[in-house]
Amino acid sequence: MSDGTAKTLFEKVWSDHLVKDETPETPAILYIDLHLIHEVTTPQAFTLLREKGLPVRRPDLTLGTMDHSTPTTPVRSFKDLAVVGEGAAKQVVAMQDNCKEFGLELHGFDSAHRGIVHVIGPELGATQPGKTIVCGDSHTSTHGAFGALAFGIGTTEVGHVLATQCLLQRKPKTLAIDVSGTLQSGVTAKDVILAIIGKIGVDGGTGFCIEFRGNAIEAMGMEARMTICNMSIEAGARAGMISPDETTLAYLHGRLRSPKGPDWEVAAKRWLALRTDDGAHFDKSVRIDGSTLQPMVTFGTNPGMVMPVTAEVPDANGDPSFRKALDYMQVTPGKPLSESSVDVVFVGSCTNSRISDLQQAADIMRGHKVAQNVRMLVVPGSQQIKKDAEELGLDKIFQESGAEWRESGCSMCLGMNGDTVPSGQLSVSTSNRNFEGRQGIGARTILASPMTAAASAIEGRVADPRRYLQD
Amino acid sequence: MDAIRTLNSRTVVLPATDIDTDQIIPARFLTTTTREGLGADLFHDWRFTADGEENPEFVLNQPQSSGCSILVAGRNFGCGSSREHAPWALLDYGLHAVISTEIADIFRSNSLKNGFLPIVIDDVSHKWLLDNPGCEVSIDVEQSTLTLPGGKTVSYPIDDFARYCLLEGIDQLGFLQKHNTEIDQYEETRPWKP
Numbered sequence: 001m002s003d004g005t006a007k008t009l010f011e012k013v014w015s016d017h018l019v020k021d022e023t024p025e026t027p028a029i030l031y032i033d034l035h036l037i038h039e040v041t042t043p044q045a046f047t048l049l050r051e052k053g054l055p056v057r058r059p060d061l062t063l064g065t066m067d068h069s070t071p072t073t074p075v076r077s078f079k080d081l082a083v084v085g086e087g088a089a090k091q092v093v094a095m096q097d098n099c100k101e102f103g104l105e106l107h108g109f110d111s112a113h114r115g116i117v118h119v120i121g122p123e124l125g126a127t128q129p130g131k132t133i134v135c136g137d138s139h140t141s142t143h144g145a146f147g148a149l150a151f152g153i154g155t156t157e158v159g160h161v162l163a164t165q166c167l168l169q170r171k172p173k174t175l176a177i178d179v180s181g182t183l184q185s186g187v188t189a190k191d192v193i194l195a196i197i198g199k200i201g202v203d204g205g206t207g208f209c210i211e212f213r214g215n216a217i218e219a220m221g222m223e224a225r226m227t228i229c230n231m232s233i234e235a236g237a238r239a240g241m242i243s244p245d246e247t248t249l250a251y252l253h254g255r256l257r258s259p260k261g262p263d264w265e266v267a268a269k270r271w272l273a274l275r276t277d278d279g280a281h282f283d284k285s286v287r288i289d290g291s292t293l294q295p296m297v298t299f300g301t302n303p304g305m306v307m308p309v310t311a312e313v314p315d316a317n318g319d320p321s322f323r324k325a326l327d328y329m330q331v332t333p334g335k336p337l338s339e340s341s342v343d344v345v346f347v348g349s350c351t352n353s354r355i356s357d358l359q360q361a362a363d364i365m366r367g368h369k370v371a372q373n374v375r376m377l378v379v380p381g382s383q384q385i386k387k388d389a390e391e392l393g394l395d396k397i398f399q400e401s402g403a404e405w406r407e408s409g410c411s412m413c414l415g416m417n418g419d420t421v422p423s424g425q426l427s428v429s430t431s432n433r434n435f436e437g438r439q440g441i442g443a444r445t446i447l448a449s450p451m452t453a454a455a456s457a458i459e460g461r462v463a464d465p466r467r468y469l470q471d
Numbered sequence: 472m473d474a475i476r477t478l479n480s481r482t483v484v485l486p487a488t489d490i491d492t493d494q495i496i497p498a499r500f501l502t503t504t505t506r507e508g509l510g511a512d513l514f515h516d517w518r519f520t521a522d523g524e525e526n527p528e529f530v531l532n533q534p535q536s537s538g539c540s541i542l543v544a545g546r547n548f549g550c551g552s553s554r555e556h557a558p559w560a561l562l563d564y565g566l567h568a569v570i571s572t573e574i575a576d577i578f579r580s581n582s583l584k585n586g587f588l589p590i591v592i593d594d595v596s597h598k599w600l601l602d603n604p605g606c607e608v609s610i611d612v613e614q615s616t617l618t619l620p621g622g623k624t625v626s627y628p629i630d631d632f633a634r635y636c637l638l639e640g641i642d643q644l645g646f647l648q649k650h651n652t653e654i655d656q657y658e659e660t661r662p663w664k665p
Contacts, residue, residue: 029650043503048644090504137553140553154581156581164644168632168647202547202550203547206576238576302489302491321486321488415498416501433551437494441516442521
């Protein structure tokens with residue numbers, strides 16, 4: 001088709017949710033099918049509703065959890081969970097009170113479904129193809145892996161959605177990122193998205209909704225696809241999407257909130273029809289040969305400062321911001337990162353805390369010890385993943401190697417809950433941001449895949465995971 | 472949100488590119504349930520030393536920055552997290568606009584909802600501003616222009632609706648609520664239900 005009727009996945013989902021189309025004078029009114037909420041970016045929005053005397057328009061389309069400020073210290077009972085810090089404790093109580101007052105489903109400390117907001121949405125089957133999904137969190141792009149249009153919003157917009165179930169939006173442009181070929185052994189979705197950000201830059205996606213496509217993406221399972229879409233925002237794109245296919249359906253079938261019986265057949269047919277039509281136009285296209293990619297690590301203070309794990313740190317070439325980043329990281333141009341000793345390894349976050357991520361890290365760790373002087377934290381993305389991992393014996397592998405096995409939460413990705421990297425220490429982290437101080441004041445962060453993180457924990461320095469795959 | 476028509480100020484310059492919202496307001500200060508008071512921790516880890524002392528090297532701590540309400544920053548300002556605490560902290564500190572060659576999407580959207588002006592201009596004018604810190608500039612929201620010393624006027628792009636809301640101090644929630652009937656109708660007539 002090239003007659004102009006061919007549509008992208010994004011265009012199909014966008015036009016399906018227009019309460020009112022945009023005009024030069026006014027933005028579109030976009031209907032939101034699922035509003036995910038957590039304790040950090042909602043209190044001021046609930047205050048606004050209370051001040052204006054407004055109810056939540058669709059409590060049934062609102063789903064809450066607690067993840068950012070919550071402790072991950074291992075406990076026998078949720079009653080033993082002690083929130084670190086007065087502010088965080090107040091925030092947790094406010095979330096409980098707000099959800100109760102406005103009649104919203106909240107997966108709090110006593111829920112078996114509690115977890116990182118971008119992990120539990122898919123896990124519960126609440127995240128579905130063709131939905132519009134928002135949350136006061138930039139990594140909402142994760143849900144785009146299902147062919148949903150999902151993006152992060154600010155707290156004022158959280159208030160708009162609570163009150164009206166709608167948002168005022170300008171239509172973004174579309175960017176196709178085509179990843180072809182077969183990934184080499186030891187190269188994961190995390191390496192692919194880091195390589196993409198390295199190629200297009202941390203602002204390469206600004207103003208765009210990305211669609212990730214190509215046979216390397218199609219060959220990925222849903223958890224890998226979530227890792228890819230999760231970091232769309234690190235390239236500046238609010239949303240990243242992948243066309244739904246049989247892999248998507250297989251993941252969703254039988255989940256708690258997935259359609260059942262005849263409804264499933266109807267939904268599955270509608271979902272598969274969302275796929276981008278042949279010949280559909282994108283405003284911009286980028287091609288990447290996946291077969292040439294290596295395990296990737298960041299060396300600077302944004303996710304675009306990235307290189308193969310075996311490469312040498314590049315020169316700043318007179319760029320003062322680049323120079324400042326290298327100084328902060330205490331890395332030297334011309335040297336590989338394998339010369340840097342590692343203090344902390346963090347496996348977790350909405351990027352890499354799902355069962356396949358933990359499995360990949362555990363496969364490397366099995367029979368090895370965490371190096372002396374390295375602290376390794378493994379934080380499952382949800383209580384369900386924790387349970388699943390324990391059934392597979394992954395907790396034992398981690399603990400026997402000397403790693404800490406924790407309760408679920410955002411944890412050391414952003415260090416709001418007391419899990420922080422001490423000043424000056426070097427962390428190899430499976431999270432999504434290596435910004436200055438992100439994991440703690442003065443913390444130095446290297447982003448990597450769960451495999452690279454595990455290999456680095458064993459060696460106590462930044463390590464290539466591929467040598468452990470040949471064992 | 473208060474209406475804003477013009478803004479005149481000397482500039483304070485942070486030339487770094489990709490200044491992320493974790494620098495603007497670190498995550499550990501997000502354990503708050505209000506919007507107020509975040510200015511105290513704006514750019515915290517750049518403004519203060521490990522001992523909690525003001526860092527004299529940081530531009531906002533220098534006497535010439537006193538009273539400035541317009542920030543000039545490197546490309547891709549406000550990238551990273553969606554925290555609206557970033558524009559809240561900037562405004563609470565007394566800054567009312569940022570001028571750059573590129574501003575991250577979510578930060579821009581959050582800024583416009585709070586009356587903080589995200590101004591994107593061409594490379595040449597931006598370079599001039601980076602090289603001439605502390606100069607007096609003027610932003611005219613109605614005309615969507617920035618006037619440099621000597622009278623050179625640079626126009627900047629802004630969505631018509633966002634500009635209208637800034638000029639009138641309009642609360643966008645009120646605008647959405649006026650479309651309640653259409654929202655009802657959409658919910659009733661859509662072909663599938665979420």
